[in-house]
Amino acid sequence: MPAPISNRRVEPAACEAAIAELKLLVGDRLSTAAAVREQHGRDESYHASVPPDAVVFATSTEDVSAVVKICARHKVPIIAYGTGTSLEGHVAALHGGVCVDLSRMNQIVEVNADDLDCRVGPGVTRKQLNEYLRDTGLFFPIDPGADASLGGMTATRASGTNAVRYGTMRENVLALIVVLADGRVIRTSKRARKSSAGYDLTRLFVGSEGTLGIITEITLRLYGIPAAISTAMCAFPTVSEAVNTVIQTIQSGIPVARIEIADELQMDAINKYSKLSLKVAPTLWLEFHGSAASVAEQAGMVQAIAGEHGGTNFEWTTNAEERKRLWQARHDAAYANKALRPGCQVWATDVCVPISRLAQCIEETKADLATSFLPAPLVGHVGDGNFHLTLVLDPNDPKEVAECERLNRRLVARALALDGTCTGEHGVGYGKVDFLVAEHGEAVSVMRMIKNALDPDNLMNPGKIVRM
Amino acid sequence: MPAPISNRRVEPAACEAAIAELKLLVGDRLSTAAAVREQHGRDESYHASVPPDAVVFATSTEDVSAVVKICARHKVPIIAYGTGTSLEGHVAALHGGVCVDLSRMNQIVEVNADDLDCRVGPGVTRKQLNEYLRDTGLFFPIDPGADASLGGMTATRASGTNAVRYGTMRENVLALIVVLADGRVIRTSKRARKSSAGYDLTRLFVGSEGTLGIITEITLRLYGIPAAISTAMCAFPTVSEAVNTVIQTIQSGIPVARIEIADELQMDAINKYSKLSLKVAPTLWLEFHGSAASVAEQAGMVQAIAGEHGGTNFEWTTNAEERKRLWQARHDAAYANKALRPGCQVWATDVCVPISRLAQCIEETKADLATSFLPAPLVGHVGDGNFHLTLVLDPNDPKEVAECERLNRRLVARALALDGTCTGEHGVGYGKVDFLVAEHGEAVSVMRMIKNALDPDNLMNPGKIVRM
Numbered sequence: 001m002p003a004p005i006s007n008r009r010v011e012p013a014a015c016e017a018a019i020a021e022l023k024l025l026v027g028d029r030l031s032t033a034a035a036v037r038e039q040h041g042r043d044e045s046y047h048a049s050v051p052p053d054a055v056v057f058a059t060s061t062e063d064v065s066a067v068v069k070i071c072a073r074h075k076v077p078i079i080a081y082g083t084g085t086s087l088e089g090h091v092a093a094l095h096g097g098v099c100v101d102l103s104r105m106n107q108i109v110e111v112n113a114d115d116l117d118c119r120v121g122p123g124v125t126r127k128q129l130n131e132y133l134r135d136t137g138l139f140f141p142i143d144p145g146a147d148a149s150l151g152g153m154t155a156t157r158a159s160g161t162n163a164v165r166y167g168t169m170r171e172n173v174l175a176l177i178v179v180l181a182d183g184r185v186i187r188t189s190k191r192a193r194k195s196s197a198g199y200d201l202t203r204l205f206v207g208s209e210g211t212l213g214i215i216t217e218i219t220l221r222l223y224g225i226p227a228a229i230s231t232a233m234c235a236f237p238t239v240s241e242a243v244n245t246v247i248q249t250i251q252s253g254i255p256v257a258r259i260e261i262a263d264e265l266q267m268d269a270i271n272k273y274s275k276l277s278l279k280v281a282p283t284l285w286l287e288f289h290g291s292a293a294s295v296a297e298q299a300g301m302v303q304a305i306a307g308e309h310g311g312t313n314f315e316w317t318t319n320a321e322e323r324k325r326l327w328q329a330r331h332d333a334a335y336a337n338k339a340l341r342p343g344c345q346v347w348a349t350d351v352c353v354p355i356s357r358l359a360q361c362i363e364e365t366k367a368d369l370a371t372s373f374l375p376a377p378l379v380g381h382v383g384d385g386n387f388h389l390t391l392v393l394d395p396n397d398p399k400e401v402a403e404c405e406r407l408n409r410r411l412v413a414r415a416l417a418l419d420g421t422c423t424g425e426h427g428v429g430y431g432k433v434d435f436l437v438a439e440h441g442e443a444v445s446v447m448r449m450i451k452n453a454l455d456p457d458n459l460m461n462p463g464k465i466v467r468m
Numbered sequence: 469m470p471a472p473i474s475n476r477r478v479e480p481a482a483c484e485a486a487i488a489e490l491k492l493l494v495g496d497r498l499s500t501a502a503a504v505r506e507q508h509g510r511d512e513s514y515h516a517s518v519p520p521d522a523v524v525f526a527t528s529t530e531d532v533s534a535v536v537k538i539c540a541r542h543k544v545p546i547i548a549y550g551t552g553t554s555l556e557g558h559v560a561a562l563h564g565g566v567c568v569d570l571s572r573m574n575q576i577v578e579v580n581a582d583d584l585d586c587r588v589g590p591g592v593t594r595k596q597l598n599e600y601l602r603d604t605g606l607f608f609p610i611d612p613g614a615d616a617s618l619g620g621m622t623a624t625r626a627s628g629t630n631a632v633r634y635g636t637m638r639e640n641v642l643a644l645i646v647v648l649a650d651g652r653v654i655r656t657s658k659r660a661r662k663s664s665a666g667y668d669l670t671r672l673f674v675g676s677e678g679t680l681g682i683i684t685e686i687t688l689r690l691y692g693i694p695a696a697i698s699t700a701m702c703a704f705p706t707v708s709e710a711v712n713t714v715i716q717t718i719q720s721g722i723p724v725a726r727i728e729i730a731d732e733l734q735m736d737a738i739n740k741y742s743k744l745s746l747k748v749a750p751t752l753w754l755e756f757h758g759s760a761a762s763v764a765e766q767a768g769m770v771q772a773i774a775g776e777h778g779g780t781n782f783e784w785t786t787n788a789e790e791r792k793r794l795w796q797a798r799h800d801a802a803y804a805n806k807a808l809r810p811g812c813q814v815w816a817t818d819v820c821v822p823i824s825r826l827a828q829c830i831e832e833t834k835a836d837l838a839t840s841f842l843p844a845p846l847v848g849h850v851g852d853g854n855f856h857l858t859l860v861l862d863p864n865d866p867k868e869v870a871e872c873e874r875l876n877r878r879l880v881a882r883a884l885a886l887d888g889t890c891t892g893e894h895g896v897g898y899g900k901v902d903f904l905v906a907e908h909g910e911a912v913s914v915m916r917m918i919k920n921a922l923d924p925d926n927l928m929n930p931g932k933i934v935r936m
Contacts, residue, residue, distance in 0.1 A: 114715050114824035137719075157664040168662050170671070171639055186911040192820040193852045194636050195889035196625040196675055198896055198904050198933050199915045203638070203671035207664055224721040247582050251605075253692040253758070255723060290721070291769075294762050301759075352660040356582035384661045421663035428666055436666050443654040446922065447667045453921035454914065465666050 009096040010053070010076050018074035018098065019054045025066055029057040040081050040091060040099040044146065046347045046395050046404070047089035047431060052079055052099035059104055061177055061185055061216040068214065069183035071098050072459060079461050080210035082122060082152030085144075087348055088429025090156065090209055094463035100214060102151050108132050109217065116222045117174055117191060122151020122215050129220075138222040141166040144425065145334065151215050156427035157207030164250075164383030165257040165289070166223065168425065173206050177217035181455040191219060204450070209427055210461035212454045226289035229257075230299045231323040232316035233286075234306045235279040239263065239366075240359040241309040242282045246382050247355055248305045249286075254298050258287035259383035260330055263366065266337075266377035270329050273336035278329060279313055284382070285330050292318070333379050337390040340375050345395045347404045351415035352386035352424030361418050362387060365411055374403055386424035412438070428465045436465065477564040478521070478544050486542035486566065487522045493534055497525040508549055508559065508567040512614065514815045514863050514872075515557035515899060520547055520567035527572055529645055529653055529684040536682065537651035539566050540927060547929050548678035550590060550617030554624060555816055556897025558677055562931035568682060570619050576600050577685065584690045585642055585659060590619020590683050597688075606690040609634040612893065613802060619683050624895035625675030632718075632851030633725040633757070634691065636893065641674050645685035649923040659687055672918070677895055678929035680922045694757035697725075698767045699791040700784035701754075702774045703747040707731065707834075708827040709777040710750045714850050715823055716773045717754075722766050726755035727851035728798055731834065734805075734845035738797050741804035746797060747781055752850070753798050760786065801847050805858040808843050813863045815872045819883035820854035820892030829886050830855060833879055842871055854892035880906070896933045904933065 023030050031037075032054045042049035053076075058064045071078045077097025084091055093099060105121035108129065112118065113136055120129060127147045129140050142153060143160035152158075154176070159168035166172065175189035178201075188201040205212060236242040239261075246259050262270070264280045271278055284306075288298040299316040306314055317323055337346060353361045362378065369376045369389070380387025391407065393400040412422045412435050422435035437444050448466050451458075458468045491498050499505075500522045510517035521544075526532045539546045545565025552559055561567060573589035576597065580586065581604055588597060595615045597608050610621060611628035620626075622644070627636035634640065643657035646669075656669035673680060704710040707729075714727050730738070732748045739746055752774075756766040767784040774782055785791055805814060821829045830846065837844045837857070848855025859875065861868040880890045880903050890903035905912050916934050919926075926936045 112822065112824060113719070115822040116719065117822070157668075159662055163662060167639070170662070170668065171635070180914070184910060184913075186914055187909070188911055190884070190889050190907060191822045191887040192854075192889040192892065193823070194627055194631060194638070194820060194854065194892055196818075196891045196893050196895040197889045197900070197907055198675070198912070199680075199918055200625075200638065200668075200671045200675055201911055201914055203668045204918075207666070207668055212667075224719050226721050250584065251581070251692050253694050255758075290723075290762075291765060293765055294758075297759060297761055350664075352662055354580065354583040354585070354659045355661070356580060386660075386662065416658070419659040421658050421660040421665045423664045424660065424662055425664050427664040432665070439658060439665055441655070442652060443656055443669055444666070445652075446648070446654055446669055449921045450667060450672075450918060453917045 014074045015053050015076050015096060018071055018076040021070050022054065022056060022067060022098065025070065026056055029059070031055045040084070040101065041093050043084050043086040043089060043091050045087040045089060045431070046345050046393070047092060050092035050094055052093035053096050055099045055101055057101045057104050061179065064100060064179045064214050064216050065183045065185055067098070067100055068179050068181070072182055072457070075457055075459065077459050077462050080155065080214045082149030083125065083146065085146035085148045086152065086156060086429060087426045088431035090427060090429040090464060092430060094430060103149065105216065111136060113138060115191070117219055118222055119217060119219050120150055121217060122149060124150050126150060126153065133222065137225050139225050140220060140222055142169055142172055150218050150220065154206055154215055154218050155209050159381070159425040161258045161260055161381055163381060164259055165255060170203060170206055172221045173202055173218060174221060175219040176202055176205050176215050178205055178213040178215055180213045181460050207427065209429065209464050211451060211465050212460060228290060228292040228295045228318055229323065230288045230295035230316055230318045231285065231326045232299050232302060232314065233283065233326045234311040234314040235281040235283050237281065237310045239282045239362045242284050243355070243359040243382060245284065245306045245309045245311060249302050250383060252301065254301055256286055256298070256383060257289040258285065260285040261380045261382040261387065262330065262333060263378040266333055266379055269336040269340055269377050270332050273339045274329060274332045276329060285327065333377070337377055337392060341392045344392050347391040347393055348426070349389040349391065349408050349411055350423045350426040351411055351420055352384060353415050353418045353420030355385045357418035357420065358382065358385045361414060361420065364414055368407065368410055372403060372407060374400065384424065385420065430463050433465065433467060482542045483521050483544050483564060486539055486544040489538050490522065490524060490535060490566065493538065494524055497527070499523045508552065508569065509561050511552050511554040511557060511559050513555040513557060513899070514813050514861070515560060518560035518562055520561035521564050523567045523569055525569045525572050529647065532568060532647045532682050532684050533651045533653055535566070535568055536647050536649070540650055540925070543925055543927065545927050545930050548623065548682045550620030551593065551614065553614035553616045554620065554897060555894045556899035558624065558895060558897040558932060560898060562898060571617065573684065579604060581606060583659065585687055586690055587685060587687050588618055589685060590617060592618050594618060594621065601690065605693050607693050608688060608690055610637055610640055618686050618688065622674050622683055622686050623677050625893070627849070627893040629726045629728055629849055631849060632727055633723060638671060638674055640689045641670055641686060642689060643687035644670055644673050644683050646673055646681040646683055648681045649928050675895065677897065677932050679919060679933050680928060696758060696760040696763045696786055697791065698756045698763035698784055698786045699753065699794045700767050700770060700782065701751065701794045702779040702782040703749040703751050705749065705778045707750045707830045710752050711823070711827040711850060713752065713774045713777045713779060717770050718851060720769065720773070722769055724754055724766070724851060725757040726753065728753040729848045729850040729855065730798065730801060731846040734801055734847055737804040737808055737845050738800050741807045742797060742800045744797060753795065801845070805845050805860060809860045812860050815859040815861055816894070817857040817859065817876050817879055818891045818894040819879055819888055820852060821883050821886045821888030823853045825886035825888065826850065826853045829883060829888065832882055836875065836878055840871060840875060842868065852892065853888065898931050901933065901935060
């Protein structure tokens with residue numbers, strides 16, 4: 001496991017003074033209990049917990065601003081926390097300091113149905129929002145695996161299975177309220193659908209992982225629930241044939257909403273876990289959104305394309321129950337992987353490459369994995385060129401940890417050489433700080449200039465994204 | 469006409485020294501001819517020319533880097549120039565300095581058909597790119613009125629009629645090569661379709677109007693030319709009915725590619741200019757992209773919605789000649805407006821509001837205009853909530869200039885009060901510096917912090933976007 005960069009902890013006296021002052025401000029909304037701190041120092045990844053010195057449960061933008069001002073005065077680090085479902089140690093208190101838990105800021109402030117947008121607190125989760133929207137005929141499409149908070153999804157530039165059609169958080173955040181490192185509050189944009197009014201501060205804070213400020217309100221785009229949905233599933237002789245089906249589908253302008261891939265290892269794991277007898281071969285799932293006529297037409301067009309690429313067992317349906325059955329196998333992938341080695345943890349890789357390089361990247365990766373002793377099923381958001389290996393490891397076995405590091409390092413290098421990125425949707429945290437330098441080179445110095453300008457004392461989630 | 473902020477011109481001696489050094493570097497690719505400087509100090513707006521001290525015709529990223537390094541050493545301002553088709557004085561050399569003309573960097577470096585992307589020099593124009601792509605079955609959808617350079621379109625975050633479906637430059641730039649204020653060169657991103665790898669430098673430079681660096685290469689998204697296109701045109705009793713048709717169309721999930729509006733004044737001008745007898749009433753044009761069956765279905769669905777809102781004279785067609793005829797009237801709008809007062813100039817306003825506020829914004833604006841002596845036809849990209857008044861004025865008549873300023877000021881204040889923006893697609897230049905402060909408040913100080921971090925000597929297109 002990479003060692004946390006925790007050598008520059010905050011001065012204990014400064015931290016104690018800040019906590020004492022915070023306690024006067026927020027009362028019992030501050031906790032220094034070991035269990036609470038331990039929980040707030042870890043996410044869902046293989047990274048060990050690095051607990052903060054205290055946790056404040058914030059209730060409003062003004063509250064966050066007051067907390068940040070106190071911490072800034074004492075030069076104490078501040079780490080924002082949503083649901084703790086990040087995957088690269090984003091919430092680890094590497095330098096100590098105060099964790100600001102935003103989960104209580106879970107109000108859906110406003111839904112503007114005519115404008116297809118809404119304003120939400122950072123603690124609202126994606127499932128909570130969609131539950132709330134159910135009767136409006138609208139939905140929010142971004143769906144990382146976890147039921148993450150929308151603040152956290154914004155901060156990591158999350159995506160998921162719908163990105164090929166609906167984009168990522170980058171495309172779906174219209175405006176933000178942000179508390180800056182000195183406690184000042186800004187709104188990054190008005191609610192207009194587009195604007196050329198100055199620097200794109202919204203996009204600067206999307207993906208900034210709490211290192212430039214704390215997001216306390218998000219204006220999001222919404223979409224009408226499609227009149228009809230069709231789902232298709234199809235097996236292919238090789239990953240290349242599956243990927244070529246995807247390329248041709250997208251080039252044909254078929255407005256596919258989801259295209260997911262699983263390799264034969266993943267299909268085998270699913271069969272074993274879910275007691276199915278699906279073909280053990282690279283498999284695509286596709287989903288189409290539109291009118292009844294249009295989704296039938298789209299499925300038919302893709303069936304023809306898949307046929308040209310050796311696709312077999314093509315099934316498609318608009319029936320809700322049947323659709324659920326087809327997707328179930330894909331949804332079971334995560335559970336199936338954990339069941340491969342009960343009691344073990346998973347290390348999810350996250351490279352994303354141009355789609356023309358995807359087949360090559362996956363095939364070279366699978367050849368590399370064939371020499372490893374660790375199981376590593378593969379799933380991917382193949383329409384975007386993004387795929388995940390699930391490395392199933394015992395985190396207490398240094399040999400297994402070293403093997404994961406080796407495989408991941410080689411995978412990232414391969415993706416970068418193919419003009420891809422080390423992280424399609426999980427973010428940098430502190431797990432990928434060095435990969436960021438390998439990926440962006442000199443541009444990281446510009447990131448550092450921005451970080452230094454907005455947070456000169458390096459107090460906002462220090463040690464993440466860039467080393468100062 | 470607002471006075472240019474030209475009170476802090478560069479030291480003449482420093483400027484002369486820089487120009488002498490540049491001349492050694494680039495030879496006859498540097499010009500100090502009055503006519504060349506005059507042309508490079510003006511765009512297509514009402515803003516008067518503010519000529520630079522010299523113009524360098526750059527040929528490569530390395531060339532731009534060398535030029536910037538010389539200027540930086542002498543503390544001489546640098547202004548990037550594409551086609552000079554901006555609308556808010558973006559290219560005016562307010563503090564003097566050197567204009568870097570990028571029009572010779574017009575190479576289409578690479579088209580990746582499988583990935584639906586391409587890399588182009590900043591001097592490539594949108595029409596040049598689409599001409600080049602014609603045989604590939606691909607196209608680039610962003611279409612501001614002018615045949616602007618893609619570097620300029622990136623720098624102003626341009627859009628046009630297709631944004632409702634394809635987004636603006638914000639959504640369609642994948643990566644940039646940028647020469648920074650000190651001459652260093654960065655690439656902002658790899659070519660992957662999505663990434664969570666650090667701060668979104670791509671989006672930071674999109675819309676930065678040459679104030680943070682000079683864009684020397686752009687990686688753009690491309691799209692497959694749709695199998696079929698249908699175009700529809702329809703008149704409405706009121707602007708509200710037209711806008712409500714648009715809202716319902718978008719909420720129904722109909723993936724409309726274009727929705728344009730013109731008011732009755734604009735239709736009257738078009739009739740007179742083009743010798744047509746179109747109904748003098750608020751009019752919508754719509755375009756649908758997809759399969760033959762899908763575009764027919766979409767047009768039919770919108771016809772039904774328009775019918776519910778009093779739409780009359782609904783015509784739609786997939787025939788290329790007929791489509792051209794329907795669009796011709798919309799394309800004639802700009803010429804029709806200029807013909808209203810031969811010899812006059814136009815001042816194009818550019819507010820954009822949430823679509824639920826659009827009818828109110830247009831109606832209040834038309835009531836305001838009814839008291840004015842200036843003609844001001846209205847067209848708009850109504851799917852985005854963006855509309856333009858064409859104020860037709862004699863720029864030498866102070867009374868007319870003052871009236872334009874008054875109307876525009878009131879229009880912007882109205883749009884901001886409706887949660888809109890002062891500029892949907894034209895950018896800030898120096899014409900909207902004060903409106904930016906009205907729109908963003910404290911957030912402008914963050915823009916200033918970023919500008920100061922990346923360009924501490926305020927040499928990159930100074931006086932634009934933010935005052936330092």
